[in-house]
Amino acid sequence: MSVTTALGFRAAGVTAGLKKSGNPDMALVVNDGPDFHAAAVFTSNRVAAAPIHWSRQVLSDGRVDAVVLNSGGANACTGPEGFQNTHATAEKVAEVLGLSATDIAVCSTGLIGEQLPMDKILPGVEAAAAALTADGGAAAATAIMTTDTVSKEALWTSPNDAEGLSYSIGGMAKGAGMLAPGLATMLVVITTDAGIDPDALDAALHDAVRVTFNRADSDGCMSTNDTVLLLASGASNAVPNMDEFTKGLTQVCATLARALIGDAEGASHDIAITTKNADSERDAEIVSREVARSNLFKAAxxxxxxNWGRVLSAVGTTDAVFDPDKINVSINGVQICRNGCIGDSRDLVDLTPREVTVEIDLNAGLAEATIWTNDLTHAYVEENSAYSS
Amino acid sequence: MSVTTALGFRAAGVTAGLKKSGNPDMALVVNDGPDFHAAAVFTSNRVAAAPIHWSRQVLSDGRVDAVVLNSGGANACTGPEGFQNTHATAEKVAEVLGLSATDIAVCSTGLIGEQLPMDKILPGVEAAAAALTADGGAAAATAIMTTDTVSKEALWTSPNDAEGLSYSIGGMAKGAGMLAPGLATMLVVITTDAGIDPDALDAALHDAVRVTFNRADSDGCMSTNDTVLLLASGASNAVPNMDEFTKGLTQVCATLARALIGDAEGASHDIAITTKNADSERDAEIVSREVARSNLFKAAxxxxxxNWGRVLSAVGTTDAVFDPDKINVSINGVQICRNGCIGDSRDLVDLTPREVTVEIDLNAGLAEATIWTNDLTHAYVEENSAYSS
Structure with a gap:
């Protein structure tokens, strides 16, 4: 269940020496074809890292032959030298694999504002290339971890079509903080052996990301490096129905997004905030997101x-269509707020399980959206203060 | 230095028994005239508490004779019964003081979603009325505290005018969490003995609040109960120059706003985030506010x-006018980011003092704005989790 499940892909994860811990920190994923189609979604942060600028260019023709990823340094806010380092990394991958640098995507994650140690990156590329195997997906998933406590992988396989052909969609992700809208501090690589042209891949990826990664909001902070890459080799010979493909892709993205939230820094509760009966999906999403960003709610x-008052006070700051006197709120199935007023007893709510569901009924329409977030804990503060850096 | 410094005002603070602690929890401020002019700014939260709905009506004719304030319960999300309770409180004040209920403003603060114990509120009003004195300002400031650790007061006195007359502006505030834009979980009452009509009062108050309370953002959470009331008795016989009055009022508001931030729940650093050389004041404000709301930055x-990367990554999520390669960031005077890239060494920055200044130079214009906020600490999480409620 990884980026090497789909036919046509090899991967590796090695230790280049970027992390003080000595843990693996460089991954390589190679598409051996016959197709080299690709689509991507990048951070919308206007302070974008050097690898984002580079990879946007690489993706412009819809072709990617390989992706090189490093943890241990974001290569963001590093100026012209940082961009040259990304370029040199791609050139090195191209050289050792006999490819063109303009078909090599680059992803980086780690501290912002430090130059990458190229004396370790370039030998790391050579080591990763030498380690490439058709079952290297798990090693790659491990090498991209930063504060993640577990590696994240997901897989979906299609049913056989009329000709007995099927295809797979497999992915890996990293990210544990700075998880917010328009992606997170996360790197995601998804591979498929279906035969799909770049435009259709792009449409499917945007559809899937919109309702999965873009609805995971751990701490409201958006990264400079977020990348979701989708590579298609066509090696299965299956040409999918795009509705089916998009559904499978969305499932893989949802699994990875939930895994990111489930491993978010210091979290002790995973919280699904659903706003239903909204006037529009946009309203449902902003209401859920506003609650997901309330530190007071998350600390409660x-x-x-x-403390449902903190839900209502967050809802009240949005411009969504609602009548304050018609809002219902349930937490873990207990309707503690009815018609904007006191409902069932708070004492009936059991918040000891890790999974928490908050349901906000706006009574204003038919639309619905869920945002996944976490609680605000001592451990989050600890991990993100200097004690951990 | 309080709401009773200006001539024409009496105040009191008493214990009605709303707080389990037995601390004072009910305040009363009375304007004895000769003018009864008033202006107010209320929360923009669409889930507004019962006293907000009531007091908006009271203020509609620009006249307020008295303000009654309780801590120990917000009377928010309490439905028709909550509104009736606010009304009954105003009626009680009117009865004991011989006034009209429609000239009595009401403010409440505390937990959302619980009905007020009227069997304690109404005797509390009687006790407060009996305790009214011309030096009761400090007692009133104490009675409105919730999680505040100190009471907050401020005073400004005008120079003598050509006729030897001067006037005072004195205020009290409470609030320690849920401090965000469009006010905070805060109640503020400001009194003056200047002679000013309600329209001019209103204009001055909005000018002052815009650059003071609305730029204090402790945790991005906006309350259902925020109220800033300004009462003018005219008792000094001074008719002020409005530029001078607005300047004095802004100073009182700024002092109170800084006091709120200085006492914010669990904070260990007070942070002033100034964005300068912005294309517009709006740009400067949103950039500073976005950084002020980054949990990652606040935890750092x-x-x-x-960790200036967390400043840049927050700036990058805004739509302000800037070139990422022309941003400079200084923390406590050290320019650790220059032209969007690595500047002076992080090691030069001393963050041990409580006061922290962050200066973001967008190099995009001439406008400037400062947002005051706090760090994100273990104590904030502790105070806002169930352990404290």
Whole structure:
């Protein structure tokens, strides 16, 4: 269940020496074809890292032959030298694999504002290329981890078509903080052996990301390096129905997005905030997101306190269509707020399980959206203060 | 230095029994005239508490004779019964003081989603009325505290005018969490003995609030109960120059706003984030506010870590006019980011003092704005989880 499940892909994860811990920190994923189609979604942060600028150019013709990823340094806010380092990394991959640098995507993650140690990156590329195997997906998934406590992989396989052909969609992801809208501090590589042209890949990827990664909001902070790459080799000979493909891709993205939230820095609760009966999907999404970003609400959930006033006060700051006197809120199935007023007893709410569901009924329409987030904990503060850096 | 410094005002603070702690929890401020002019700014939260709905009506004719304030319960999300309770409180004040209920403003603060114990509120009003004195300002400031650790007061006195007359502006505030834009979980009452009509009062108050309370952003959460009330008695016989009055009022508001930030829940650093050389004041404000709302940045400051990448990544999520390669960032005077890239060494930044200044130079214009915020600490999480409720 990884980026090497789909036919036509090899991968590797090695230790280049970028991390003080000595853990693996460089991954390589190679598409051996016959197709080299690709689509991507990048961070919308206007302070974008050097690898984002580079990879946007690489993706412009819809072709990617390989992706090189490093943890241990974001290569963001590093100026012309940082961009030259990304370029040199791609050139090195091209050289050792006999490819063109303009078909090599680059991803980086780690601290912003430090130059990458190229004396370690370039030998790391050679080591990764030498380690490429058709079952290297798990090693690659491990090498891209930063503060992640577990590696994240997902797989979906299509049913056989009329000709007995099927295809797979497999992915890996990293990210544990700075998880917010328009992606997160996350790198995601998804591969498929279906035969799909770049335009259709792009449409499917945007559809899937919109309702998965873009609805995971751990801490409201958007990274400079977010990348979701989708590579298609066509090696299965299956040409998919695009509705089916998009559904499978969305499932893979949702699994990875949930895994990111489930491993978010210091979290003790995973919270699904669903706004239903909204006037529009946009309204449902902004209401859920506003609650997901309330530190007061998130701290209350950490303390197992069903403080629904903090839900209502967050909802009230949005411009969504609603009547304050017609809002219902349930936490873990108990309707503690009814018609904008006191509902069932807070004491009935059991917040000891890790999974928490918050349901906000706006009574204003038919649309619905869910945002996944976490609680705000001592451990989040600890991990993100200097004690951990 | 309080709401009773200006001539024409009496105040009191008493214990009605709303707080389990037994601390004072009910305040009353009375204007004895000769003018009864008033202006107010209320929360823009669409889930507004019952006293907000009531007081908006009271203020509609620009006249307020008295303000009654309770801590120990927000009377928000309490439905028709909550509104009736606010009304009954105003009626009680009117009865004991011989006034009209429609000239009595009401403010409440505390937990959302619980009905007020009227069997304690109404006797509390009687006790407060009996305790009214011309030096009761400090007692009133104490009675409106919730998680505040100190009461907050401020005073400004005008120079003598050509006729030897001067006037005072004195205020009190409460608020320690849920401090965000469009006010905070805060109640503020400001009094003056200047002679000013309600329209001019309103204009001055909005000018002052815009650059003070609305730029204090402790945790991005906006309350259902925020109120800033300004009462003018005219008792000094001074008729002020409005530029001078607005300047004095802004100073009082700024002092109170800084006091709120200085006492914010669990904070260990007070952070002033100034964005300068912006294309517009709006751009400067949103850039500073976005940084002020980054949990990652706030946690880094808690850990004395000058992690400027978290400043840049927050700036990058805004739509302000800037070129990422022309941004400079200084923390406590050290320019650690120059032209969007690595500047002076992080090691030069001393973050041990409580006061922290962050200066973001967008190099895009001439406008400037400062947002005041705090760091994100273990104590904030602790105070806002169930452990404290």
């Amino acid at each position: 959930i950490f303390g197992n306190d069903p | 400051i808690f850990g004395n870590d000058p």
